[in-house]
Amino acid sequence: MRHFLVMCLFAALAAVVFGAMAKDTPRERWLYGLKVFAEFIVIGLALGWILYFIPW
């Protein structure tokens, strides 16, 4: 659980900067920041499960 929370914190920090500098209007920035946050989480979880099933 702690690992997931740290990943969420990481995604949130990166999403704030990406969202703040990417778009023009506040609404677009919010939406883009949320999208970046969601992408970090989804891709992180997907990679985690893929690596889980790979027998190193």
Add this chain to the structure above:
Amino acid sequence: MVKSERLEEHVEPTPSSAWLVGLAAWFLPGSGHLMMRKWGRAALMGGVIWLSFFIGLAMGGHMFDLTTGQGSSVLLQVPPMIANLGSGVLYIVCWLLGYGFADDPVQAARATYEYGNTFLLIAGLLNYLTMLDAFDIAAGRHS
């Protein structure tokens, strides 16, 4: 008149203040936007970088310089060092104090060690983005 010549007519020179803002933004995270009175952006973007840096240190992460190679090539230390250097004065002060560069097995055994490294790296990389954003605003290419 060829196309490239027509394009050159519209290129405006970058004001020297933009370079100063960019340098300040790199050196002290958030200061570039502060110089342009972009209070919200300075608080958000600068705050994220400072927060990320100190979270990384608190998690036991370490920064990279050219002397921390553990038997590997020094060249391998260069890319993460460039990322860490993005933190500007935060990296420089830690380097001068010798704090945050320890890479011994005891520290590496901490569960949050790799997370700390990542937060320290991302602090520097995000500050490069913040620096470019401040430069673009100062140069009038972005609002």
